[in-house]
Amino acid sequence: MKTGNGKRLFVNEVATRDGFQMESRFVPTDDKIALVNRLGTLGYAKIEVTSFTSAKAIPALRDGEEVMQRITRRPGVVYTALVPNLRGAERALESRIGEFNIVMSVSETHNLSNLRMTREQSFAQLTEVIALASQAGVPVNVSLSCVFGCPMEGEVQLATVLEWIDRFAVLQVQGVTLCDTTGMAFPTQVQTVCEAVLAGHPAMQWTAHFHNTRGMGLANTVAAVEAGMERLDMSLGGIGGCPYAPGATGNVATEDVVHMLQCMGYETGMNLDGLIEAAAELENLVQHALPGQVSRAGQRLTRHAPPADFNDIAARAHARRGKELHS
Secondary structure (H helix, E strand, O other): OOOOOOOEOEEEEOHHHHHHHHOOOOOOHHHHHHHHHHHOOOOOOEEEEEEOOOOOOOHHHOOHHHHHHHOOOOOOOEEEEEOOOHHHHHHHHHOOOOEEEEEEEOOHHHHHHHHOOOHHHHHHHHHHHHHHHHHHOOOEEEEEEOOOOEOOOEOOOHHHHHHHHHHHHHOOOOEEEEEEOOOOOOHHHHHHHHHHHHHHOOOOEEEEEEEOOOOOHHHHHHHHHHHOOOEEEEEHHHOOOOOOOOOOOOEOEHHHHHHHHHHOOOEOOOOHHHHHHHHHHHHHHHOOOOOOOHHHHOOOOOOOOOOOOHHHHHHHHHHHHHHHHHO
8 A cells, every 4th residue: 555645635525416416304594505616615625515416306496596695705716506417507608607517427227217318418518519619718527426336237348438438528518427426446446446537547637436335445546546536426424325315325525535645645725624623514404413533533633632540640650550560
């Protein structure tokens, strides 16, 4: 395993979209805006603010336009959102979006289940969205779902993933996110896939997106970084999931990943103490415990006071040791 040696990595936050869309309790608009504004001060490269999917499809994000319009834009932070179709793209442009994040699955079954379209239908629709973004001068990132496996089809062939990447590359998208949508990835697989895509399109902005469904999210993150990935999606507190994968849990928790990477010597630019505080705020907003670990345990070198009678314990131990030495 390599050490970071100060290598710069870029952190993207997805809790306010990927996370909130799975919450049964509607988070008030003002609270969403306040959270995004807070996150904007913590060192993120990108924040996925919301989704411009229909309110009927994702009622938890029905306030997407208002949130995007009212947030405070911090220099150096990209404010992106999920854009599913032309109507969503038009709404996003009116809301001063900084990047289109468009989504389709490399699994035919998952794409039909999730988006109600074949992959070819999705690609045709997204081609129109990309054209509109190009006219407006807005960059496009493509999030490819189920890159590391589909809960209905099983393994997804690397050749299939590479084929879809090639087709989007022809359309000159800025970046591609490799999504472990349902937490099926494992580290050696991640390394193989990441090395292949980086070799095929080295100028592309690549992002890795892992869920922690089977407890391998942190290990997969390390594998992706060691393979050369520099951009990582993660979710504050570890909230999120997938409605089309029974048992799927949230993304890797931002505070856990940042803590790990900083311990390993990578430079993330993130304020870890601020992340832990923001996770506590998020827990209040969603009104349930979050799966993140560092927000509960604290950083690795967090100090704790010894027991109240520690001095007496130490004195008795030293006294016993003295008697043993003279016996």
